[in-house]
Amino acid sequence: xxxxxxxxxxxxxxxxxxxxxxxxxxxxxxxxxxxxxxxxxxxxxxxxxxxxxxxxxxxxxxxxxxxxxxxxxxxxxxxxxxxxxxxxxxxxxxxxxxxxxxxxxxxxxxxxxx
Amino acid sequence: xxxxxxxxxxxxxxxxxxxxxxxxxxxxxxxxxxxxxxxxxxxxxxxxxxxxxxxxxxxxxxxxxxxxxxxxxxxxxxxxxxxxxxxxxxxxxxxxxxxxxxxxxxxxxxxxxxx
Numbered sequence: 001x002x003x004x005x006x007x008x009x010x011x012x013x014x015x016x017x018x019x020x021x022x023x024x025x026x027x028x029x030x031x032x033x034x035x036x037x038x039x040x041x042x043x044x045x046x047x048x049x050x051x052x053x054x055x056x057x058x059x060x061x062x063x064x065x066x067x068x069x070x071x072x073x074x075x076x077x078x079x080x081x082x083x084x085x086x087x088x089x090x091x092x093x094x095x096x097x098x099x100x101x102x103x104x105x106x107x108x109x110x111x112x113x114x
Numbered sequence: 115x116x117x118x119x120x121x122x123x124x125x126x127x128x129x130x131x132x133x134x135x136x137x138x139x140x141x142x143x144x145x146x147x148x149x150x151x152x153x154x155x156x157x158x159x160x161x162x163x164x165x166x167x168x169x170x171x172x173x174x175x176x177x178x179x180x181x182x183x184x185x186x187x188x189x190x191x192x193x194x195x196x197x198x199x200x201x202x203x204x205x206x207x208x209x210x211x212x213x214x215x216x217x218x219x220x221x222x223x224x225x226x227x228x229x
Binding site: 002004033035042043044045048055056058090092097098099100101102103104105106107108 | 144145146148152156157158159160163165201205206207214215216217218219220221
């Protein structure tokens with residue numbers, strides 16, 4: 001158990017809908033990262049928050065957004081869903097943002113868009 | 115970001131040592147070498163990291179070539195639980211951006227462990 005929790009575990013929805021994925025980082029970790037894993041693209045970085053502020057963006061679509069709340073949990077919002085958004089979404093946390101701190105990953109949310 | 119090259123797949127017998135190679139010929143002096151693994155149906159898991167010297171922890175050892183252009187993750191006794199995809203990742207401590215230090219995953223090496 002990494003100490004990072006993600007809900008829900010599975011999500012099935014239809015095209016055009018909007019969903020929210022939730023992540024609770026390990027206690028004391030200030031940095032939260034979101035990653036997407038699909039069969040064709042592999043694991044890709046989406047976005048990072050550090051102590052409530054957006055720190056960096058990766059290959060995140062404009063239909064996707066995220067935020068980190070004062071209690072440091074984070075939410076990833078996916079809207080106008082398309083079939084291609086079906087993937088595993090992982091959240092990771094680390095104490096600080098550095099090149100040597102390890103990231104702890106949650107179990108992921110499996111999103112299926114029908 | 116400097117790129118890494120790993121074999122697509124490797125096999126090992128249970129209870130034997132496994133050496134997983136990674137080439138990173140364009141590594142910079144400030145790149146840390148990280149290894150993560152992803153077991154089936156789980157999120158990635160940190161294994162080990164190093165900068166210049168060899169490193170050991172309870173999970174594995176990391177051997178870094180003197181010129182730092184390659185490294186090897188060593189599992190001393192493979193178990194069935196070690197069957198996973200292993201990712202070798204470089205993280206630049208001199209990140210000139212906003213200091214995100216996100217992980218950039220390649221395709222990794224799929225390790226199969228034979229009982």
